[in-house]
Amino acid sequence: DAMVIQNPRYQVTQFGKPVTLSCSQTLNHNVMYWYQQKSSQAPKLLFHYYDKDFNNEADTPDNFQSRRPNTSFCFLDIRSPGLGDAAMYLCATSSGTSGEETQYFGPGTRLLVL
Amino acid sequence: GQSLEQPSEVTAVEGAIVQINCTYQTSGFYGLSWYQQHDGGAPTFLSYNGLDGLEETGRFSSFLSRSDSYGYLLLQELQMKDSASYFCAVKRRDSTLTFGKGTMLLVSP
Numbered sequence: 001d002a003m004v005i006q007n008p009r010y011q012v013t014q015f016g017k018p019v020t021l022s023c024s025q026t027l028n029h030n031v032m033y034w035y036q037q038k039s040s041q042a043p044k045l046l047f048h049y050y051d052k053d054f055n056n057e058a059d060t061p062d063n064f065q066s067r068r069p070n071t072s073f074c075f076l077d078i079r080s081p082g083l084g085d086a087a088m089y090l091c092a093t094s095s096g097t098s099g100e101e102t103q104y105f106g107p108g109t110r111l112l113v114l
Numbered sequence: 115g116q117s118l119e120q121p122s123e124v125t126a127v128e129g130a131i132v133q134i135n136c137t138y139q140t141s142g143f144y145g146l147s148w149y150q151q152h153d154g155g156a157p158t159f160l161s162y163n164g165l166d167g168l169e170e171t172g173r174f175s176s177f178l179s180r181s182d183s184y185g186y187l188l189l190q191e192l193q194m195k196d197s198a199s200y201f202c203a204v205k206r207r208d209s210t211l212t213f214g215k216g217t218m219l220l221v222s223p
Contacts (some may be wrong), residue, residue, distance in 0.1 A: 031209070043157065051163035055160060055208065090156060101147060101164075103158035103211065110166065 003027070004106035012112045014080050021076040021109045023091030029092050030096035031101065032074040037088045049074060050096060062081060078111075086113045116140040118214035120202055125220045126192055134187045134217045136202035138219070144176050145205040146185045152198045161187065162205075189219070197221045 013019040023032065031050050035043035038042045049101045063085070065077040073106045078085055091106040118138045126132040136146065145164040149157040161169050163178035163185060173187040189196055199218050203211040 033210070040216075042215050045210055045212070048210060055210075081147075096209070101145070101162040101205070102159040103157075105145075105158070107156050 004091055004093055004104050006089075006106035006109050008109060009107060010110050010112070011064070011114060013078075015083065015114050016080045019078050019080075019081055019111070020090075021089050023074045023076070023106055024072050025091075025093045025104075025106075026072070027093055027095075027104060028071060029093035029104070031071070031094045032068060033092040033094075034064075034076050035090040036085075037086075037090055037108070039065065039087075043090055046076070081111070082114045083113050086111055116204055116206075116212045118202055118212065120194075120200075120205060120214045120217045122215070123218045123220070125222065127222050128192055128194060130192050131188065131190050132192060132219065134200050134202075135191075136185045136187075136214055138185075138202070138204050139184050139213075140183075140204050140206075140212070142207045143180070143183075143204055144207055146176070147203045147205060147211060148174075148176050148187045149201045149203060149213075150198050151169070151201065157201065160200075164205075192221050194221050194223070 028112045033048040034046045037043045046060045088108045090108045092103040094103045120136045132198040142208045148160040151157045158174040161176035173190045201213045201216045203213045
């Protein structure tokens with residue numbers, strides 16, 4: 001089945017220690033998104049790629065970076081995680097085709113910062 | 115900026131009908147989407163309204179009034195499995211979404 005895959009499902013890191021979360025997709029979608037979702041809150045868009053074009057949200061901290069080496073893979077790098085960065089990180093994709101409105105979400109990676 | 119308002123929690127019984135409202139204030143509005151998220155799970159797409167009116171998909175329907183900056187999600191014949199959080203989300207010109215804070219729906223027997 002075509003899908004959005006996130007590994008690992010749970011990630012534990014230490015305060016200040018860089019961490020990378022990964023996302024892959026078999027949908028061959030043009031657009032990939034990274035969201036941060038804290039407990040009982042809305043998913044908050046961090047950035048997205050349309051093909052190779054990177055689009056950062058204005059309020060995304062510099063501590064968060066992203067890479068998309070090819071269509072299938074996208075990475076979220078947190079350079080120096082703080083306690084406030086503990087959250088669920090959701091990757092999503094969409095086709096980018098006009099009229100196609102669905103974003104397909106992966107299962108998420110829950111990040112714990114010690 | 116963008117802001118969306120939806121109730122934090124709604125309760126209903128199996129078999130009932132429930133309506134979850136969403137009002138928004140935004141620039142560059144292109145449409146309103148609805149997503150369902152079970153506890154610990156990923157959001158899944160339910161419905162989208164780009165134009166005023168009603169969209170129906172099985173037991174779920176969604177409505178949009180652009181002039182009132184208002185939409186709602188209607189869930190009919192409620193089932194226990196419908197207990198989840200429901201998010202409205204505004205689609206922006208670049209096709210990204212801004213999500214509301216979500217409404218937790220609790221369905222009881």
